[in-house]
Amino acid sequence: MTITAAADGSALGNPGPAGWAWYVDETCWRAGGWPHGTNNQGELMAVLDLFRSTAHLPEEPLRILCDSQYVINCITKWMPGWKRKGWRKADGKAVLNVELLKDIDAAIVGRKYSFEWVKGHAGHDLNEAADVRARAVATAYQNKTTVPSGPGFSGATTADPANVDTATTGPTADEPTSTAAEEVPAADQKVTARSNDLLQDDLFSSLEDNPFAPESAKPQDIVVAQERELLDPAVRADIGRTGLLLHKNFEEIGASGRLWSRDAMITSLEAEAPGQMSFELLSAELLNPTTVLVTYRTQSRDQGRTVAALRSSIWLQEAEQWRLRFHQGTVEA
Incomplete structure (x- = not known):
């Protein structure tokens, strides 16, 4: 049976307190994050954790709903070429978020999966549920309160995201985090880039x-x-x-x-x-x-x-x- 889940990320300040989440239903979702990260890193980590959380069901096809064309293109179009070039782009520059991408590349081996783009903040139930949870994690890191982690996937053996070592699974000290954008009002905390200086070409293929x-x-x-x-x-x-x-x-x-x-x-x-x-x-x-x-x-x-x-x-x-x-x-x- 196909597993359908939405994956999303959020960053307050971008970079800033960041969260990620994937969501199947109220009994099956998971979230985590970091004190400092970007929206793209959250989006990638949500997908990575979804693959890891369903690794015990390798024969079940995974249908991932995602509002980030960047993430979809990274995984479905660009990664093979980046790998052939030693994880560098055509201009010779290093691919950003490379550790997360390498982990995803390893996690998808042997898996049946498909991505479906959905428009963010357009009333899609699963996407909205994932977004709310990712934003809640980012807000928790911002306010230094308890980070919601969710029940996870039944039968999974993944670590508690609240206790995961961000040195190996999240943004690293030498990873540029200039994805990003000015902070927007609380009604729409999912931050996206808005400025010439902040839309960095290095983030994309x-x-x-x-x-x-x-x-x-x-x-x-x-x-x-x-x-x-x-x-x-x-x-x-x-x-x-x-x-x-x-x-x-x-x-x-x-x-x-x-x-x-x-x-x-x-x-x-x-x-x-x-x-x-x-x-x-x-x-x-x-x-x-x-x-x-x-x-x-x-x-x-x-x-x-x-x-x-x-x-x-x-x-x-x-x-x-x-x-x-x-x-x-x-x-x-």
């Missing part, structure tokens, strides 16, 4: 791992693939991925005439209601070796009517990665 782009593609093909990716609702809701795709000096002139900054656009995309847009490529022109101009038409549904828009984007290549520098959209008459 290089764009050569982009599943939308074919291998050995021309610059125009890579850029068009990434433009399509930015229209995907799951990507638009993932600030980690949009933070990587948008240039640090990104600007957009919207159909209303509003000038959007990178931070404002990332925040807006994360909060918008899911919706798919069609994509009709008009042209993709290499202006020079590091600049591509893309023009295309989109169609979407808005309050029951079809809205068509003409769009243009300028992509720049920096450090072997293409990022969107400027975008403009105009509603088509």
